[in-house]
Each structure stands twice: as structure tokens, then as C-alpha cells.
Amino acid sequence: MSTATEVNISHEVHHDEHHDHEQSFISKYIFTMDHKMIGKQFLVTGIVWGVVGVLMSVLFRIQLGFPEANLEWLRPLLGGWLTEAGKIDPEFYLALVTMHGTIMVFFVLTAGLSGTFSNYLIPLQIGARDMASGFMNMLSYWFFFLSSVIMMSSIFIETGPAAGGWVVYPPLSALPQAIAGSGLGMTMWLVAMVFFIVSMLLGGINYITTVINLRTEGMSFTRLPLTIWSFFLTAVIGLLSFPVLFAAALLLVLDRSFGTSFYLSDIYIGGEALPNMGGSPILYQHLFWFLGHPEVYIVLLPALGITSEVIATNSRKPIFGYRAMIGSMLGITVLSFVVWAHHMFVSGLNPFLGSVFMFLTLIIAVPSAVKVFNYLTTLWKGNIIFTPATLFSIGLVSFFISGGLTGIFLGNSVIDIQLHDTYFVVAHFHLVMGSLSIFGLLAGVYHWFPKMFGRMMDEKLGYIHFWMTFIGVYLIFFPMHYIGIAGFPRRYYSWTNFDAFSSYTDLNMFVSIAAFVTVAAQLIFLFNFFYSMYRGKRAPQNPWRSNTLEWTTPIEPGHGNWPGELPKVYRWPYDYSKPGAADDYIPQTVPLSSTPESNLDHEQELAKQEKLANTAHAKKQF
């Protein structure tokens, strides 16, 4: 312990001495150890991945909405992936949905969301100079980058990227005979995921250590902003579940390349019987979903944390039920590990096990419901300022309700029999996990952009972006519920082979058009983001009149965040519109002893102690 403290102190001294030294381009922008720059690296990489992932969805929405369309004009880009009639090849269609899922879940919503904001906000909001280990943090980004390069390259190889669905269930993903994407593309997918997991673990250890050890004076756990709580718990979930995905991937590598039979048994394919016996594809599903389900909360919790902060700040009210919010996040964290098999109700799982997982799954709806009610109460009797971030946060709560409630259908094993792997599931998770987390990401970008780049994003463009995206997302995903209830299976290239699924061509066309418009609206965001970075209005010190510590740093904080001493924290981060206070916000750095007019009863006591401590401190000085 003592050595750690010493190192920490010398670290701080070091920064105090050199805080305005010039860094070379490489150490400032590329191999940087500054958490703020690393956060931005994650953000920009995440945005690039987002563009790729979303464009893929445009391609398969063309196929689903306009199956007759001739894509000959895309031949220079897609080449052999188009059939001779100028349509998307069925196998390429599967590759598209697979890569869309992989990219959006892991590279955009895990790395792009949690990677960006955990890195950027944790030290700034807890009052630390940097992450516990800047070097590990740098490694975390560069492993992610390496993983990105490998995953991106796999799109351009001849046999195509992995195509067995983002869950890559064996035997399909283990046998190149079964689908071309399970050849080199799948190998690259696995290698990329291994590096990705390494990156997430390095990052996660860092987030946890930093939150536990580097909080500034006075910043107790009960004074942490909910953003930090959410990043902290997200990192805990990641740290416990990603290694299991690593194990699953490793066994799959062994089955694919070294002749083992962990997942393979009794297979006759391509005119020959394979020697593998005794393996179980169900084992893979258990291992995969042991990460896969917590993964949902890995992308969800940071978004909810950001929302808590943004909604409280902009409705000028303390978040309602701060402790209940923490409690529900803790509940979600624990429960997220014991619900995985609800993805496997019809996999041949023992029905008794199915009942157990049904009970556990529906319990997790309770803390989620508590969170929704707390958000609603926070808005109630607020004085709401609609910044673009507020709008996205309110939209997020709306998705949380819509997508969360459909989870109650799917978590009920008997209803899941019919809805499993239909468009109902697609609608459910795109609302509650996809769109919700993207909205959390966007809210975060709009809210912390002034801190990141010292400039403001354009509000009006933000509003247009929000309304087009919000309406668009509902018009894309809400109709999918009807399609799903009608039984349309997902990952279908076309439905015309079935009488039962031959209706709804009009609705699918409508969904596709809504998707194209919504995607186009994202160009407004991209323009706003990059334009404002250089030409936006200069940001004031505290543009949203917020309480948290990051707004006490210089407008463009240097390496080490605060030029002088670290700020001290005297109160929780949600003293908005406190009765008696002159302003409608009191930053965390304002001592209780200086605000006697607004202190609550128990705070008057604390203020007295504060005063005593101050005088004692003052006496020592003389």
C-alpha cells in the first residue's frame, strides 16, 4: 500500500513540475498516455466503426426492403459479392448481418462508448491526474486498434468475413465446408476478438483501480457521480465475463485448427462423416452467453450513467433516488451473470433449467423498472433545458421503456418458444441495447464535447439530428414487432419461400426507407462533430452549469488535468436548485461551511466539522 501511495505522490509532483511542457506529436496524439486523448482515440475509432457498421445495415436493408433492386452500380465496391443479376449474394448477406452485429456490439457500443467515456470521464470526475496506469491505458487502445485492423481486414479477403451470425455458433462457425465465411474470415474474427478482449481487460482493470484508489479528497463512493458508478460496475462486469468469451473462443480455435471436439459431434457434411465425437454445441452457447448477456449490460450501463448525469443537470434537479439508482445498478450487475441461458430456452436445454432462468431473468426487470421510475421523477417538476444531450437522454429513457417491456415477453420461456429468433427479438434488442446505447453515446458526445475540444457543437444541428434519429429509430424498429409476432425469422435473405411469411413486403419497404433517412441524418452529426472541433463556438468554463469536477479544470485541460492542486470535494454532485441557494447549482468543490443558507439539517453538522478541520489545518500552517 505504502509504495503505491509514494509512487502516486511522485507522479503528482512530476506533473506539477512539468505540466506545461511540450509533447512531441507522437507522444501527444498517437502513443499518448493521457486519458483524455485516449478517450478521444476510442471515440473517433468508434465513430469510424459506427459508419462501417451502419453502412452494412443499409446494404442488407436494401435487400430486405427492395429485393428487386439492381446494385450493379456498387460492383466496383462489392465485386464478387453481387450475384450476376446484381443482387447481394445470400452468403454475403449473412456476412453483412454478422459483421454488423459484431461491429456494433463490440467495436462501437463497447469500445466506442465505455472506452471513450470511462477513459475520458473517470479521472476528470473523481479528481485524479490520470488513470492508475497510463501505460496500460495506452496498451488498451492499441490492442483495440490492432483488433480493429484485423477485423477490418477480414472484410476484404476473398472468402469473406465471418458469416455465422455475431454469436458465431459452432458447428457452422467451425466448419469451412458449411459456409465460406468460416474459413480465414472466422480465424481473423477469433484473433481480432482475442485482442479485443485483451484491450477490454487492460482498460477494465485500470478503470476499477482508478475509481477505487485515485479519488480526490472528499470524493467518497457516496459522492461519486452516477456516471462513475456505471463505468465502475461496467468494468467489473467486463472483467468477470470477457475471460469466459476468451475461453469459448480458444476452444473454438482448437476445434477449428487442432482437431479437438469440444463443440463438434456426429457431423456428416460435404459427403463425409467427420471423426469428431462427444462434443456439444450447447457448451459453446453457455460459454458465449455467459459473456453475451452481461455484454448487454456492458453497453447499457454506461449509457444509463450518462443519462442520469445529463438529465439531472439539465432538469436542474438532483437525480431522484441516488441510492436506489446505485442499488439498482448493483442489482443489475449481479443478476446479469445469472440470466444467460434465457437465450437458450429452445436450444434443447433441460426445461427445468429453463424455468430457473426464466425466474432469474424476470427479476432483472425490477431494478430496470426502478431506474425508469427514478428518471421520470427526476423530470417531474424540473426546469428542463433541452440541450441536444437532454433530448437524447429523454429519447434513451423512451427506448428503455419500449425495449425493456418487450424483454418481459422474451424472458418468459413459454412466449419465447414462438418469438425466439424472429424479428420480435431484433426489434427488442435494437431498441433496448442498440439504440439506447447509441443515444447514450450521442448524449455523452453532445454533453462533454465542450470539455473534450474546448468548443461547442451547434445546437440547432443537434436538434435536427435528434428529431430525425429519434423518429427514425422508432419507425425502423417498432414495425419489426409486428413482423416478429407474425413469425418472420431473422437472418433471412428473403421470405418468399414461405406462404406464412410472404406478407409485409410493404412494411419491410417502409422500414428500409426509414433506415435510409435515419442513416442520412447521421451525416448531420458527423458534420457537426468534425466542424465544431475546429470552427465551433468557444466553450465557456461551465457551459451546462454543472456540479461535477470536470468543469473546474481549465477549459482545455492539459496533461494532469488541474494545473495546481487537485480539487477537494465537499458534497454530492446533485445539489441542483437547492432551496435557499442563490444559484440553481452548487459545484462539488464548494464547502458546506460556505453555504449555510442552503444546507440541510445533517449537512449543518457536517459543515461544523468541516470548519473545525479547517481551523485545525490553518493552525498547523502557522
Next chain:
Amino acid sequence: MFNLAIILGVVLLLAILFLIFRISSLISVAKGNSNKIVSGSNKINGALFMLFLVGMGFLFFWYSFKEFKNYNLPVASEHGSQYEFMFWTTMAVTGIVFVLTQILLFYFSWKYQYKKESKALFYPENNKLEVIWTFVPAIVLAILVFTGWRVWTDVTAPAPENTNNIEIMGYQFAWEIRYPGNDGKLGNTDYRIIDATNSFGIDFADKASYDDFTYREMVIPKGEPVTFNIRARDVLHSVFAPHFRLKMDAVPGMPTSFTFTATKTTEEMRAELNDPEFNYEIACTEICGRGHFSMAKNLVVLEPDEYQKWYAEQESFLQRNPEYLSKVPADLKELAMLKTGLGNKELEKQN
């Protein structure tokens, strides 16, 4: 030329949009909007939330009622009606919560938008409220879970003794169907003896296999329990018969099953839907490769007596492929001949 015109048009449009953007931001600077806490947009956004609520709410109810017949597939199995009950109960409960919370969310957003003269209420916590909205959802969910669990145990209960066992095997990219024949027992299989004709890998060392027969469609009787014995021989597949609310994965190396009772024959359903072309279908719902979307199999439900008649008419696999008699072990050959009737023909030939 045409392409060039499109590109020019797009560039021009973007340039105009950019100009509008620049001018409007200059105007807002000139007006000094940037120093105010909120601009006029605040009111507009608040109003838009209400508009969104009303508009989307209308679309939701209108479409849900108008399209009910189209998205709600008719039910043709016994447990299907229990499923429907569960589904629509959940729909009612979640629907109420959905409408209420969305109304509150958008109404609060609009109602409590920023006003210069007002101040937000400092209301950090209320334990009573937290307890209420922890326990109320918990109880409601407990009821839903409990009813769901009872249906689930019914649906997944072990098959009754008198069930009609039928095998359905998935492979890239089709289903194959095998019936147990007169003895009611499906013969053993072994994936290592699969060949082009014996696509199931029927093991002819097992006596039960001699009267097994295959058929191009899935034919089942109405009103009797039927058990699908589900297998896959290459990758994962999933048997999905939407009208029967039936789904179960087909897993290589791990046989699964699903037992149900059909309640309407194909003819009855045709009459009900007024569609003489109607057929029950089986689809694949587990991604299995290039042809995943084309794994269609017809399913025919017959009246029990029709079914018996049809069943009795079928020739066994061995009868149709007598060359496989050579795979039968020597000591069982006589039995196989007897069971399949092949023996008689052989004897006749000899005479």
C-alpha cells in the same frame, strides 16, 4: 452525363445547406442568443415531444388494430391457445405500463420545460416511493412468471406413452422426415453410415428400423399427441412451425424433441382462412448457412382415420431400397424380410 448532373446537384445542395447553417449561426450570434440560458428552441422541443407522443401513439394504436388479423397467426395446436393467453396477458400488462410511462415521460418533458421565473423542486429521494415501485413490479412480474412457468411445464412435459413419434432431421438446406412404421419405434441411426440414399444413417442392425419409412412432407394426425424427434446432421438448425407455436433447435450430436397436439386439419384451416392454397409450413430459425432462408417443409394435418389410412399405405425404406438388405446382419435377415414383405417376393422368385 446523368451521373455528373446528380453529383453536381448534391454538391450544390450541400453548399446551400452549409450557407444556411452559417447564416443562421451568425444571426444567433448577432441576436446574442448565446448568452441566454435557453433559446427559443426550448419551447419548440418541448412541443415536439407532445406532438411525437400524440403522433406515434396514434400510429401505434391504429396499426395494431388495423393489422391484427395479419400479424396474429391463427393457432392450430393445443398448447398454442395457452401460449396465446400468456402472450396477450403479457401484452395487456406491458401495454398499460408502456402507454402510461411514455405519456408521463413526454408530458413531464413538455410541462416542466425551462421557465425563467420557476425553479426546479429539490426532491432528492423518497424511500416510500422506491419501495412501492420496487415491490409492485416485482409482484406483477411474479404473477406473470408463475403463469408462464405453469404453461412451460405443461408444454415441456415428457411425451405421453401413446404419442406418435416422428423424426425430423435438418441438414444444409432441407428437412427430412422419418416415420417409425408399424412397430411405433424409430430405428437407431449412426451418422457414420450416412450415404446419398440413406440420408438418415439408418442402422440396419436395429430391428426397429426395418419398417421405418420416409416421406416428402410432414404428415400428422389431428387430436393426437405428436412428438417431433429432432436431429441435425451438420450444423445447428431449428424447427419452427409458427401455426403450432412450436420451435426447437436441431443439434448435431444431441437429439431434442417437442411434443404437441394439432387441433385443426389443413382442410379445416383452409376453410377457416378461406384460402384453398393454405399449407402449414416448417421453417428453420437457426442460422445455418447460405440456404437458411429456403428450408421450407410442408406440414399436413389429417383427421386421425385419414392419417391411419395414409400411414398403412406407406412402403418402408427397405422396401423401396432393397439393396440395403445387404447391410442387415445375417442373423436378422429373415426377420427383416418378414417385416418388409421383401421375403415373399424373394421366395416367389425362387419358386
